[in-house]
Amino acid sequence: MRMSAYINGFRGVLLRELLRFIHQRSRLLASLVRPLLWLVVFAAGFRAALGIAIIPPYETYITYEVYIVPGLVGIIVLFNAMQSSLSMVYDREMGSMRVLLTSPLPRAYLLICKLLSGALTSLFQVFGFLLIARLFNVNPPLFGYLWVLPATLLGALMLGALGLLLSSLIRQLENFAGVMNFVVFPMFFLSSALYPLWKMREANELIYYICAANPFTHAVELIRFALYAQFNAQAFWITTITALILTGTAIISYDPGRGLLQRKR
Amino acid sequence: MNTPMTELAVNVQNTSYYYGRDCALNNINFTLKSGQFLALLGANGAGKTTLFSLLTRLLQSPSGSIELFGHHLQASPGKALQQMGIVFQQSTLDLDLTVAQNLAYHGALHGLSSRKTKQRMAVELQRFDLSNRAGDKVRELNGGHRRRLEIARALLHSPRLLLLDEATVGLDIETRQNINKHIRQLCIDENIAVLWTTHLIEELGPGDDILILNQGDIIARGSGQQLMEQHHVPDMTTLVIQLTGLQP
Numbered sequence A: 001m002r003m004s005a006y007i008n009g010f011r012g013v014l015l016r017e018l019l020r021f022i023h024q025r026s027r028l029l030a031s032l033v034r035p036l037l038w039l040v041v042f043a044a045g046f047r048a049a050l051g052i053a054i055i056p057p058y059e060t061y062i063t064y065e066v067y068i069v070p071g072l073v074g075i076i077v078l079f080n081a082m083q084s085s086l087s088m089v090y091d092r093e094m095g096s097m098r099v100l101l102t103s104p105l106p107r108a109y110l111l112i113c114k115l116l117s118g119a120l121t122s123l124f125q126v127f128g129f130l131l132i133a134r135l136f137n138v139n140p141p142l143f144g145y146l147w148v149l150p151a152t153l154l155g156a157l158m159l160g161a162l163g164l165l166l167s168s169l170i171r172q173l174e175n176f177a178g179v180m181n182f183v184v185f186p187m188f189f190l191s192s193a194l195y196p197l198w199k200m201r202e203a204n205e206l207i208y209y210i211c212a213a214n215p216f217t218h219a220v221e222l223i224r225f226a227l228y229a230q231f232n233a234q235a236f237w238i239t240t241i242t243a244l245i246l247t248g249t250a251i252i253s254y255d256p257g258r259g260l261l262q263r264k265r
Numbered sequence B: 001m002n003t004p005m006t007e008l009a010v011n012v013q014n015t016s017y018y019y020g021r022d023c024a025l026n027n028i029n030f031t032l033k034s035g036q037f038l039a040l041l042g043a044n045g046a047g048k049t050t051l052f053s054l055l056t057r058l059l060q061s062p063s064g065s066i067e068l069f070g071h072h073l074q075a076s077p078g079k080a081l082q083q084m085g086i087v088f089q090q091s092t093l094d095l096d097l098t099v100a101q102n103l104a105y106h107g108a109l110h111g112l113s114s115r116k117t118k119q120r121m122a123v124e125l126q127r128f129d130l131s132n133r134a135g136d137k138v139r140e141l142n143g144g145h146r147r148r149l150e151i152a153r154a155l156l157h158s159p160r161l162l163l164l165d166e167a168t169v170g171l172d173i174e175t176r177q178n179i180n181k182h183i184r185q186l187c188i189d190e191n192i193a194v195l196w197t198t199h200l201i202e203e204l205g206p207g208d209d210i211l212i213l214n215q216g217d218i219i220a221r222g223s224g225q226q227l228m229e230q231h232h233v234p235d236m237t238t239l240v241i242q243l244t245g246l247q248p
Helices: A003-023 A025-046 A064-094 A097-101 A107-136 A142-169 A173-189 A197-203 A205-213 A215-227 A233-253 B048-055 B077-082 B099-109 B114-127 B143-155 B173-190 B224-230 B236-244
Strands: B008-019 B022-033 B037-041 B065-068 B084-087 B161-165 B193-198 B209-214 B217-223
Touching: A003 A025, A003 A107, A003 B099, A025 A064, A025 A107, A064 A097, A064 A107, A064 A142, A064 A173, A064 A215, A097 A107, A097 B099, A107 A142, A107 A233, A142 A173, A142 A215, A142 A233, A197 A205, A205 A215, A215 A233, B008 B048, B008 B193, B022 B048, B022 B193, B022 B217, B037 B173, B048 B065, B048 B161, B048 B193, B065 B077, B077 B084, B084 B143, B099 B114, B099 B143, B114 B143, B143 B161, B143 B173, B161 B173, B173 B193, B209 B224, B209 B236, B217 B224, B217 B236, B224 B236
Parallel strands: B037 B193, B037 B209, B084 B161, B161 B193
Antiparallel strands: B008 B022, B008 B065, B209 B217
16 A cells, blocks of 8 residues: 555544544543642642652752652553543444454554554643643743653653553453453552652552553653753653553554454454 | 456455454454455454454454465455554544544545645535535435445545445445445446445345354355255345344
8 A cells, every 4th residue: 555545544543542532522621620639639738748859850849749750740641541441342342443443554553553543642631731820830841841742742652652552452341440450450550659758668668669660650750850950861761662562562452363353252 | 457357355264363262263264355245244242343454453363364365364464454544433533523523534544645635625525415414524425425425534545345244233224225225326437346344134235245253154145046045045044044043
């Protein structure tokens, strides 16, 4: 197929993703309300209890609100990825997934288009949230808003790939609650999104190591550094490699010859 | 039409498929030519849906070969699938998108530009009498309109082969007859090959080319008339009941 066919394919997948996002107003609202609740309620409660030492990328003492904003960006991206995964399972149950899978464009390419579209959609939510966060005195440098764009995109691709992989494993919509309990919440709470890693280490060495091994921690740290116009190489490489591994596994799982779809009747 | 009538649209050779140890298809061989209408009949569990999934590459057979217009489905899936329009038994429309948005999505997935999609959309919506519904959400359409839209969508990228899996199930008699007539006309007017999977015997006539599947095996292939004579039965219904146990 010609290059223009590939571009048209991506345009179609992206447009559908955006249209569905716009149509689902409650999803749009929830994506902003959820992190704002954390910022307003949770952060207000914990700011007195948690002292944040000067740790990179911050150059001075910061409030807890400032600390958790990158983690809340992470949660927006994480929930958006799981929402995409849920809609993939829904599409498969309703049958509309077949339209995608029977396209003449390579399946791997279409799945990457789907990932990219989901990631781009989450950027709108992230920037909406970051703008609102300014009202709560979270004012990163203006350059940070530019740097955070590719960092969030990479994090969204990694989490989107995880969602894609999960969607191939989940047989029914009802099983999705399990994903929330066994994947999303542990991934979020066992990360540096809400507390710095050194704080975790003080409390429990084992939990610290789990948090340090959690790819979501690195996606959040990549976003945290980018928001202050800095680059965290370790976080970048771990997020990139995890994204590539998860994308590759998700593509294999959707391959009709090798994947998990093969076993279904 | 440029395409010669004798060109093979579908060529399935030595294809089997197993779900674990259960044999769903057992060494299937059949061909379908351009402009030909072939009805695939069989009871539930006969292997129709598995065959349909193999032809559309939702499943992949570890044995045998499937070629569409000379393109091997496993070696050149893109070229093979480009030739094919598909109507699944279960609706695959996005209910929250409009008629036009559903068609635009399908066009994009087949590599069509926006302009080309709009041109083709106008033709197909007119053909299926849906032009005035282009801006309506699919959720607002009735069952018959949705089916017509699915067929219009399957034809949007100008395929040379149309696969329909129980496309008329759940529709009233008049709508079923109209769709049936329309599809047959496509074979004549546009030389499109049609594989029509059904269990509704009354949709078929004695002149139709029929392939009967039973428990994963092809047990009969030929025109309805030929098969009736061969099995000494007076009508299609008796023929199918005798061969498969399928009730009309």
